[in-house]
Amino acid sequence: MDRMPIQVKNTFNPVELRGLLRTGGLKATRSRLAILGVMRRTKHPLSPQEIIERLGKSFDQATIYRFIKKLQARGIIRQIDLRHNHAHYELFDLNDHHHLICMRCGRIEDVSGCEIEDAYNAILRSAKDFSEIRQHSLEFYGICRNCGKHKA
Amino acid sequence: MDRMPIQVKNTFNPVELRGLLRTGGLKATRSRLAILGVMRRTKHPLSPQEIIERLGKSFDQATIYRFIKKLQARGIIRQIDLRHNHAHYELFDLNDHHHLICMRCGRIEDVSGCEIEDAYNAILRSAKDFSEIRQHSLEFYGICRNCGKHKA
DNA sequence: AGTTTATTGCAAGTAATTCGCATTTAGATT
DNA sequence: AATCTAAATGCGAATTACTTGCAATAAACT
Numbered sequence: 001m002d003r004m005p006i007q008v009k010n011t012f013n014p015v016e017l018r019g020l021l022r023t024g025g026l027k028a029t030r031s032r033l034a035i036l037g038v039m040r041r042t043k044h045p046l047s048p049q050e051i052i053e054r055l056g057k058s059f060d061q062a063t064i065y066r067f068i069k070k071l072q073a074r075g076i077i078r079q080i081d082l083r084h085n086h087a088h089y090e091l092f093d094l095n096d097h098h099h100l101i102c103m104r105c106g107r108i109e110d111v112s113g114c115e116i117e118d119a120y121n122a123i124l125r126s127a128k129d130f131s132e133i134r135q136h137s138l139e140f141y142g143i144c145r146n147c148g149k150h151k152a
Numbered sequence: 153m154d155r156m157p158i159q160v161k162n163t164f165n166p167v168e169l170r171g172l173l174r175t176g177g178l179k180a181t182r183s184r185l186a187i188l189g190v191m192r193r194t195k196h197p198l199s200p201q202e203i204i205e206r207l208g209k210s211f212d213q214a215t216i217y218r219f220i221k222k223l224q225a226r227g228i229i230r231q232i233d234l235r236h237n238h239a240h241y242e243l244f245d246l247n248d249h250h251h252l253i254c255m256r257c258g259r260i261e262d263v264s265g266c267e268i269e270d271a272y273n274a275i276l277r278s279a280k281d282f283s284e285i286r287q288h289s290l291e292f293y294g295i296c297r298n299c300g301k302h303k304a
Numbered sequence: 305a306g307t308t309t310a311t312t313g314c315a316a317g318t319a320a321t322t323c324g325c326a327t328t329t330a331g332a333t334t
Numbered sequence: 335a336a337t338c339t340a341a342a343t344g345c346g347a348a349t350t351a352c353t354t355g356c357a358a359t360a361a362a363c364t
Binding site: 079085087100103107109116120123126128129130131132133134136138140141145146148 | 239289
Binding site: 178181183212215237 | 343353
């Protein structure tokens with residue numbers, strides 16, 4: 001394949017998607033590249049069903065769910081809790097960001113720069129039974145401007 | 153119908169449980185007092201099924217789920233994402249605390265004192281589409297000491 | 305090209321949550 | 335205390351979310 005220019009964080013090109021999989025010991029199948037492609041080009045967390053919809057053609061759920069598990073175990077994606085009754089996922093982003101979620105309409109906005117990482121050590125020091133923190137999840141639930149206009 | 157969250161101090165005795173419900177415009181039935189009782193005396197987040205188990209007698213799921221929704225809408229309980237495939241809930245606690253969750257065995261430890269609240273304003277300032285934050289969720293996922301001993 | 309092994313697709317299975325509706329009950333009203 | 339009414343319950347069925355077993359397929363290594 002052609003050598004691709006160096007990309008900014010998390011702008012995975014096709015080659016990099018392959019590498020991502022290989023590094024994780026995962027085979028790079030057409031489906032998998034397509035799934036990662038969808039996630040890459042969507043800027044908000046996706047549910048498995050949403051991924052299937054975006055893939056266009058009918059796609060087997062089991063395949064998605066199994067793949068998601070592997071991605072998650074390898075830290076390639078992370079799980080986001082939007083408080084719908086199903087999980088959402090997004091590509092792991094080194095620029096740690098979190099989400100503002102509207103409790104009425106579900107609108108999502110990214111918020112960036114939250115120095116939780118700095119708190120890790122303090123938390124570990126105070127923890128009795130834990131020796132390692134691998135990830136965290138931080139979501140803010142509120143009311144978006146639009147919903148704020150219309151009385152509840 | 154559903155109202156705005158009401159955050160009441162959490163020093164519940166039986167009488168206060170009644171008041172809690174009344175303030176929320178909810179009828180104080182025997183079942184409801186029992187459910188709140190279970191949540192009060194358990195120090196970790198519970199799933200609807202766990203609540204049913206603890207209630208002893210056979211208990212209708214629909215009743216629990218419906219009640220939980222109302223409690224949540226009123227800010228009496230909050231939802232915790234332990235990344236099992238179902239939601240967990242705990243009584244809302246003004247002493248804001250969060251959870252360390254073991255990614256292997258699911259063990260939970262509380263961590264307290266995380267000054268996220270102070271970040272609310274900063275976050276709102278930087279937010280484009282949000283005018284109000286009502287709650288947040290912060291969970292840390294890691295490996296507990298016990299699981300840390302045994303190699304993965 | 306051939307072999308190995310991970311991955312897929314399908315169909316069935318389980319778990320989690322919701323809904324509709326007839327019945328009951330808490331709490332306000334008389 | 336008896337009555338009234340809206341809210342809550344119980345039940346069964348429905349829906350949604352996710353998982354599993356297994357035979358067929360395709361990636362990656364030789």
